[in-house]
Amino acid sequence: MAAPMLTGRRDRPAIGSHVFLIVLTAAFLAPVVWAVLSSLKQPATIITDPLGFDPGAFTLGNYRAMFEDVPIASGFLNTAVVLVLKGGLTLFFAPLAGFAFAKYRFAGQNAIFGAVLLTLMLPTIVLVVPLLLQMRELGWINTYQALVLPGAVDAFAIFWMRQVIAAVPDELLDAARVDGCGEFRIFVSIVLPVIRPGLAGLAVLTVMNIYNDFVWPVVVTSQESMQTLQVVLATLAQNITGNRIGADFATVWGELLAASSIALVPLLVVFVLLQRHFINGILAGSVKG
Structure with missing residues (x-):
């Protein structure tokens, strides 16, 4: 019975480190994901509803306008x-x-x-x-x-x-x-x-x-x-x-x-x-x- 208990104790630090790394990765990626998804929204929606995302309303209009202006x-x-x-x-x-x-x-x-x-x-x-x-x-x-x-x-x-x-x-x-x-x-x-x-x-x-x-x-x-x-x-x-x-x-x-x-x-x-x-x-x- 001792072996499974030791194994479980050894796994706990690994699980904790993986959870920490996942949270850290999510924190770093969140601004990037927000920027990419927001670039597909209507300009007015970016200001009025910055955290809302409706895939059905996504558009490439910002990209087309950007290539024309810049x-x-x-x-x-x-x-x-x-x-x-x-x-x-x-x-x-x-x-x-x-x-x-x-x-x-x-x-x-x-x-x-x-x-x-x-x-x-x-x-x-x-x-x-x-x-x-x-x-x-x-x-x-x-x-x-x-x-x-x-x-x-x-x-x-x-x-x-x-x-x-x-x-x-x-x-x-x-x-x-x-x-x-x-x-x-x-x-x-x-x-x-x-x-x-x-x-x-x-x-x-x-x-x-x-x-x-x-x-x-x-x-x-x-x-x-x-x-x-x-x-x-x-x-x-x-x-x-x-x-x-x-x-x-x-x-x-x-x-x-x-x-x-x-x-x-x-x-x-x-x-x-x-x-x-x-x-x-x-x-x-x-x-x-």
Whole structure:
């Protein structure tokens, strides 16, 4: 009789933790579900009955009006271009820098790495004015160069890769050198396959940071054709009221919820597809070098 009692006692903490996680998940998802369902309601109903949902009255009118009033397609296109170019630069150069800091010894190594880490303490807003002046001198205002190059290889990405690569055994690298491999060949053939989980985790974080970036794109782009998705969403109310005479508060909210719901889709897809790699990457990045 003792065995069933012990089993029951062991199951109770697990049941409690599952209930807690379910409640926590519901609390996080509730605003997202509300926003998506509200985007399918009539604009006036969003204001008069914000918590009521009638599936029979759902409509795509907010989405159709939003596509007519807001250049969200160009916002998606510009964000996609920046994601590919800036994300590619980050995922190429950050592992190389991390490899150098983790596996080589050179004069001033600790000082240089410390200087890199010090940049993490600088608020983004402090760097905006100097960067903007540089972009103006280069003639890069309202260009993809200005959206992509500043911050393409940031200190956090280098630190992350340094921590991950530090866990790679030195014996593997020494054996490759004995076999005649060059340093870049060692990096590509030995290091990259081993750090794949950490690199995948960095990729997810990089996509999220670039996709959600607002401060720099809104400063460096003044032309509507160069605005990224987050800037388009931020100026959505102005675009709606400017493009539609007599647009009221309810109309703005309906189209804003529709645009926000569409903007949620790419990040949700990326996280659902790569959540396993992201979790493994978090664990890999927590290894001390």
